[in-house]
Amino acid sequence: MQPLKKRLDNLRREFDDLFAKLQIADKQTQRDALEDELTRPELWNNPTHATEVNKQFAALDSTVSPWTTLAAQLRDIAELMELGDDTLAGEFDGQITAMESQLDELRKALRFTGAFDDHNAIIRLSAGVGGTDAQDFTEMLERMYLRWAEKSGMTTSSVERSTGEEAGVKTSVIEIVGPYAYGKLRGEHGVHRLVRLSPFNSDNLRQTSFALVEVLPQIDTPDEVTIDDKDLKIDVYRSGGHGGQSVNTTDSAVRVTHLPTGIVVAIQNERSQIQNKETAMKILRSKLAQLQLEQHAASIADLQAGESANWGSQIRNYVLHPYSLVKDTRTKYEEKDPQAVLDGKLDGFMESYLENSSYE
Missing domain, CATH: 1.20.58.410 (Release factor)
Structure with a gap:
């Protein structure tokens, strides 16, 4: 004993x-x-x-x-x-x-020693070059992160979603709530590239498409990221509803611009102008917090103009043809089963990123 x-x-x-x-x-x-x-x-x-x-x-x-x-x-x-x-x-x-x-x-x-690693996360997905293929790829990534969150015991909610005309999504904003959600996901921040035989091409040719993944720390309290009111431009515009021809439209959509950095956040999901403004401000604070980390700025006032996660920072390739491989361009970690990765098997990529502090 x-x-x-x-x-x-x-x-x-x-x-x-x-x-x-x-x-x-x-x-x-x-x-x-x-x-x-x-x-x-x-x-x-x-x-x-x-x-x-x-x-x-x-x-x-x-x-x-x-x-x-x-x-x-x-x-x-x-x-x-x-x-x-x-x-x-x-x-x-x-x-x-x-x-x-x-x-x-x-x-x-x-x-998870970063300033916001213990925060919840906001993921913003944007379709890039590749037309309908890119929009379909963006929806695949959306599903991938939702599956990963579910397997990790985290909860998710859709903040904003804009669908493509033919397929996929143009943009999707997801809130992920769970222990160290931002700390685990921050390595996903950057451009993701897909290579496959296009299902949207009549000749079934190989297509390359891109999607931008922005991972932001969710800032719940305004005092965590203080924004001067004079640095904001807030516009209200008409939010279109289902049915067209001005059916279900209201003047509830809100566009918030942070003048010093040029960051723009537009939200129209909610019927209430107040709710849309609150959501837009929350995402703006999150974007500014992420930009502050990237620029190593002492305060929001020290930030320089520029969007978070630019299109030049490609971090991962998803190759479905002529071979099968998903590879991180920074850590060189790879998985040979793309479908498993797209089904939410991301922990290997996240662990590898966390072990390589030089990629911070």
Whole structure:
């Protein structure tokens, strides 16, 4: 029993060390405060704000819960081992081994040291060169990230989506909520290239198409990224509904321009002008935070003009013909089963990116 107690003591010391390094206690306090706020009936007088609070709580809870669960398990087994029943040694050994594996998994959070790595993520997908093929490829990427999020236990919601005339999507904005969502996804930021026999070409010729993936840290609170009102130009325009001929149209679409950088965010998904403005501002703050990371700027005021993730930064090739391969151009990591990758098998690419800090 003594060797088992020594293993348990070592495990508890390492747990306490990681718990402190990752500031789990602070996150737990934040989560508890949000949980208290959610119990107040008056919160739901503003459904939009209540939804945001609920999302923040869910994200923090998914980060904190594995730690509190493991802490409880450590306490329980320590109490049982104090009883000194040697007949349970085999069971204790199995439980300690399982907890060591859990801690190994939680230890991976140490890699997420960036300013926004613990935030939720916003992914913006844009079809590039390649016409309908590019729009179809963009929809394939949209599905890929949705599948990855589902397999990773994260939740997703569509913020904005513009479909192509023939197939696919022109743009798609997705919110991904889960532990270290931005930290895990930030390596996906850049241009993705597809090579295949085109299903939209009558001669079935090989086609190359491109899509831009922007990964942004979701900024939930305005004070995280402060924007001066004089730096904003806000336009309201007519949002088209289904049916054409001005059917279901309202003056609710909002376009927000950040004058110093030239970044433009336009949202028309919601029927409410206020909701569209709030969504546009949230995405603008996220874009500015990402640009600040890219330019290593001390503050938003120091940013230079320029969109985040330009079309020159190609990061991955998806080759379906004449051979099958998906390869990251930065880390050289590759997978020989493109369909598995397009079904959400992205962890290998993400792990490789995180291990290569020179690509930060």
